[in-house]
Amino acid sequence: MSDWESTRQLKYDSNEQFDKLNDPLSSSIDQTVDDSSEPAIHATGLTKQFGTTTVVDGVDLTVEPGTVYGFLGPNGAGKTTTMRMLTTLTAPTDGEAEIMGASVTDRDGVRSNLGYLPEEPPVFDELTGHEQLQYVARLRDIPADEADDRIADWLDRFDLTDDAGKRIDDYSKGMRQKIGLIGALLHEPPVVFLDEPTSGLDPRAARTVLDVIGELTDNGQTVFLSTHILSVVEELADTVGVLFDGELVAEGPPAELVAQVDADSEDHGSTLEDVFLAVTTGSRATDSHRPDPRGRESTAPEAENGEIATESAVDDGSTGQ
Numbered sequence: 051m052s053d054w055e056s057t058r059q060l061k062y063d064s065n066e067q068f069d070k071l072n073d074p075l076s077s078s079i080d081q082t083v084d085d086s087s088e089p090a091i092h093a094t095g096l097t098k099q100f101g102t103t104t105v106v107d108g109v110d111l112t113v114e115p116g117t118v119y120g121f122l123g124p125n126g127a128g129k130t131t132t133m134r135m136l137t138t139l140t141a142p143t144d145g146e147a148e149i150m151g152a153s154v155t156d157r158d159g160v161r162s163n164l165g166y167l168p169e170e171p172p173v174f175d176e177l178t179g180h181e182q183l184q185y186v187a188r189l190r191d192i193p194a195d196e197a198d199d200r201i202a203d204w205l206d207r208f209d210l211t212d213d214a215g216k217r218i219d220d221y222s223k224g225m226r227q228k229i230g231l232i233g234a235l236l237h238e239p240p241v242v243f244l245d246e247p248t249s250g251l252d253p254r255a256a257r258t259v260l261d262v263i264g265e266l267t268d269n270g271q272t273v274f275l276s277t278h279i280l281s282v283v284e285e286l287a288d289t290v291g292v293l294f295d296g297e298l299v300a301e302g303p304p305a306e307l308v309a310q311v312d313a314d315s316e317d318h319g320s321t322l323e324d325v326f327l328a329v330t331t332g333s334r335a336t337d338s339h340r341p342d343p344r345g346r347e348s349t350a351p352e353a354e355n356g357e358i359a360t361e362s363a364v365d366d367g368s369t370g371q
């Protein structure tokens with residue numbers, strides 16, 4: 051086991067803005083899943099700085115179509131920031147990323163190919179659940195008849211039919227989460243980004259979400275899944291990426307990562323939790339030569355000061371829109 055030190059744990063208010071996620075410009079309907087060999091998600095050197103603080107640092111990743119990519123990392127590692135760059139909600143400071151071959155700087159080209167469920171579901175409290183989904187369907191240019199059918203099916207699937215006429219203001223956290231998830235999937239996007247999709251859900255609803263993710267990939271859709279629930283990743287992910295202090299410090303099929311930790315510790319019976327603990331202990335600032343499970347030696351720069359950027363340096367998310 052390594053001697054890496056404990057990681058810094060920085061938090062911030064990451065409320066998303068509904069109109070940025072469901073923008074009328076992002077017209078989309080019946081996206082045809084691209085069956086070419088083009089990656090669904092491809093990023094090279096993806097970097098984000100807030101002021102002088104680098105929170106995502108040169109991330110390279112490739113996600114093949116029809117697979118689940120499990121995105122792990124400690125609180126404050128940069129997962130949400132990475133997802134916001136990949137979903138065009140914030141502009142990279144450096145590096146490039148493509149979704150289904152379209153650059154994330156090409157907002158219209160990308161947004162039609164993706165669905166995103168952020169940590170805070172983008173819903174209007176004053177609408178009913180049904181109205182909210184109709185609104186999303188209109189933004190996504192889904193024909194009314196088709197939208198009605200899809201909405202009815204999803205509401206039924208998530209046990210929301212009887213509550214669909216109630217204002218979202220009166221919904222529980224889990225009900226809001228379900229509406230947010232349906233909104234992300236309604237236009238059947240080729241690539242879906244899910245940030246803690248089972249958050250607040252009861253076991254039955256959480257199981258439905260996991261089943262749905264399996265069905266999405268069966269259908270050729272790609273799922274980029276950020277969660278702290280390792281059993282979900284173990285069950286679903288074809289590839290796991292672990293982000294730590296803004297760097298992708300481990301990546302591979304779960305079984306391979308586990309086998310590597312087994313080998314390193316000369317132990318058996320390691321789990322994904324052991325992988326997580328092994329690669330996220332210590333700090334990037336002090337471990338410029340920590341072992342890299344992807345076979346690279348870290349080229350981590352000197353210590354960031356670890357401070358949260360000042361207000362003036364905060365990205366308000368308006369960039370890249």
Ligand SMILES: Nc1ncnc2c1ncn2[C@@H]1O[C@H](COP(=O)(O)OP(=O)(O)OP(=O)(O)O)[C@@H](O)[C@H]1O
Pocket residue numbers: 060061062064100105123124125126127128129130131132358359363364365366
């Ligand atoms: N707009 C912003 N301005 C300044 N700093 C920010 C901003 N957004 C994020 N950060 C900082 O970037 C770092 C990464 O945050 P991010 O939300 O991406 O982490 P995370 O891995 O998603 O964390 P969690 O698991 O807790 O959700 C944190 O230190 C956070 O304080």
